[in-house]
Amino acid sequence: MNEFAELVHDLRALPTAAPESLRERVLALGEPVPRRTLPQVSWRRSLVVLVPACAVALVSAAVVHGVFSSGTSPKPQALTSERGVAGEALAPTTRPPFVPPDGNRHQDYEASMTVRVKDLDALTDRTNEAMQVARSYGGYVASVQQSTQAGEPGEAYLILRVPVGRVEEAMVRLSDLGTVLARQVSVVDLEQTLRQQRAHILRLKLFIARATEQLKASLPADVRLRLQLQLQGARDDLARVTRANGATLNQAALSHVALTLTTQKAATPVQKSSTGRFERAARDAGSFLAGTGAVGLFLLIVLSPLIVVAGAAVVGLRAYRRREERRLLAA
Amino acid sequence: MRAVNAVTSSWPGLQVDRPTFASVAERELDAVHRYLVFLTGNRAVAEDLTGETFEKAFRGWPRFDPRRGTPRAWLCRIARSVALDHFRAEERRRRREERYAGSAGEVVSEVLGPSSLEAALAQLSPAEREVVALRVVLDLDGPTAARVLGISPTACSTRLSRALKRLEELIDDERVR
Numbered sequence: 473m474n475e476f477a478e479l480v481h482d483l484r485a486l487p488t489a490a491p492e493s494l495r496e497r498v499l500a501l502g503e504p505v506p507r508r509t510l511p512q513v514s515w516r517r518s519l520v521v522l523v524p525a526c527a528v529a530l531v532s533a534a535v536v537h538g539v540f541s542s543g544t545s546p547k548p549q550a551l552t553s554e555r556g557v558a559g560e561a562l563a564p565t566t567r568p569p570f571v572p573p574d575g576n577r578h579q580d581y582e583a584s585m586t587v588r589v590k591d592l593d594a595l596t597d598r599t600n601e602a603m604q605v606a607r608s609y610g611g612y613v614a615s616v617q618q619s620t621q622a623g624e625p626g627e628a629y630l631i632l633r634v635p636v637g638r639v640e641e642a643m644v645r646l647s648d649l650g651t652v653l654a655r656q657v658s659v660v661d662l663e664q665t666l667r668q669q670r671a672h673i674l675r676l677k678l679f680i681a682r683a684t685e686q687l688k689a690s691l692p693a694d695v696r697l698r699l700q701l702q703l704q705g706a707r708d709d710l711a712r713v714t715r716a717n718g719a720t721l722n723q724a725a726l727s728h729v730a731l732t733l734t735t736q737k738a739a740t741p742v743q744k745s746s747t748g749r750f751e752r753a754a755r756d757a758g759s760f761l762a763g764t765g766a767v768g769l770f771l772l773i774v775l776s777p778l779i780v781v782a783g784a785a786v787v788g789l790r791a792y793r794r795r796e797e798r799r800l801l802a803a
Numbered sequence: 804m805r806a807v808n809a810v811t812s813s814w815p816g817l818q819v820d821r822p823t824f825a826s827v828a829e830r831e832l833d834a835v836h837r838y839l840v841f842l843t844g845n846r847a848v849a850e851d852l853t854g855e856t857f858e859k860a861f862r863g864w865p866r867f868d869p870r871r872g873t874p875r876a877w878l879c880r881i882a883r884s885v886a887l888d889h890f891r892a893e894e895r896r897r898r899r900e901e902r903y904a905g906s907a908g909e910v911v912s913e914v915l916g917p918s919s920l921e922a923a924l925a926q927l928s929p930a931e932r933e934v935v936a937l938r939v940v941l942d943l944d945g946p947t948a949a950r951v952l953g954i955s956p957t958a959c960s961t962r963l964s965r966a967l968k969r970l971e972e973l974i975d976d977e978r979v980r
Contacts, residue, residue, distance in 0.1 A: 479971065482920050483939050490836035494850050496855040498828050504864045762851070800890040801930035
């Protein structure tokens with residue numbers, strides 16, 4: 473023990489003080505100019521602060537999003553869609569009116585509606601009634617499918633074509649077949665398409681008239697042949713564009729109504745109360761959070777290989793430096 | 804001897820007494836020099852590296868956080884990094900000379916002193932000498948020395964124990980001669 477103490481004493485007594493020249497050199501450095509730097513915070517402490525801060529920011533953003541989005545209910549003019557919550561029926565008093573077709577314009581009018589009926593017997597009766605409604609307004613039934621399997625709710629799916637001028641009345645009558653569960657109307661203006669088709673037809677007719685006139689005169693054989701070919705092409709084009717124009721007019725004349733009749737029971741209607749907006753806000757906020765989570769998960773999945781590679785590189789670099797240090801200091 | 808000055812951090816709420824760089828340099832210069840003499844085994848190299856260490860510390864002084872360790876441990880970490888850079892540069896120099904001269908480059912001889920203790924120390928590896936320097940000469944505690952060396956406190960104790968045992972054996976051998 474005494475030997476060890478002696479060794480320690482000898483080691484500490486070794487003349488290893490810094491020489492005066494070195495002391496002067498170091499002390500000549502003076503005092504560094506004080507810089508106002510951010511406080512040094514370890515990454516663990518940073519995480520402790522940053523993680524809750526990010527969580528609070530995310531939740532706040534979700535709440536703000538929920539509150540703002542629940543306060544507005546934008547509906548495009550040309551496309552309306554109403555659906556009861558969880559299959560809840562649209563109450564007749566709160567049911568918004570149909571978007572009527574514009575009588576002065578050609579429009580492609582499409583509507584779909586889901587109507588709940590009482591039972592399978594009613595399903596058959598209401599299907600027949602729907603077909604009669606279409607016919608009574610000068611339309612026709614494009615297709616009808618009805619399925620009634622044991623243990624399953626019965627369903628009938630009809631495609632009705634009703635003249636656009638009377639589709640509003642037809643929709644009202646179809647709504648009376650049962651309880652409306654969902655309704656959607658889509659209106660696409662066809663005026664632009666028709667204008668283009670008419671202009672094209674006019675151009676083709678003019679060309680055909682001129683070409684026919686030219687062919688009456690005497691022309692060189694090759695010019696005549698080329699003109700005849702162009703005339704034939706123009707006539708073919710005219711026939712095609714005229715057919716397309718007819719189809720567009722037909723599309724504008726008859727609306728397309730997809731009607732679904734179902735016996736499926738509606739879910740218990742949700743009581744409308746003063747908490748409705750709060751619930752919508754909560755639901756929107758939840759959706760926002762779920763969306764953010766999905767994006768985060770996607771990024772994690774996409775970036776995880778890079779993170780693993782970067783982590784492995786850091787670990788490898790550290791191991792390499794450690795081994796190199798050991799080698800240098802073992803010499 | 805100048806008085807040791809201390810200032811309070813300019814950041815409110817932290818309230819950490821922070822010494823001035825000049826006071827730290829004056830107080831720790833000998834300790835850092837001792838550590839580098841032990842680590843390099845060469846007084847002239849140690850002197851150069853000590854100067855370099857304090858220049859580096861001068862530049863990094865704003866980053867020094869007194870809550871995370873003593874100035875001595877912080878300076879020793881810088882000194883170790885400077886010394887390792889020196890060892891790497893020396894190794895590159897030797898390799899270059901070997902490549903161009905076709906023979907082994909000159910190895911800087913370890914010059915500690917003429918006493919039997921210094922002769923024995925010169926035979927230890929730099930790793931052994933530095934743990935002796937940190938734990939025995941500079942009197943750093945186990946965890947602090949381990950942090951400077953980048954190893955666990957247990958590994959530090961084991962290394963110190965082996966180094967001292969070997970040193971005693973070498974001293975005995977030197978005395979016999």
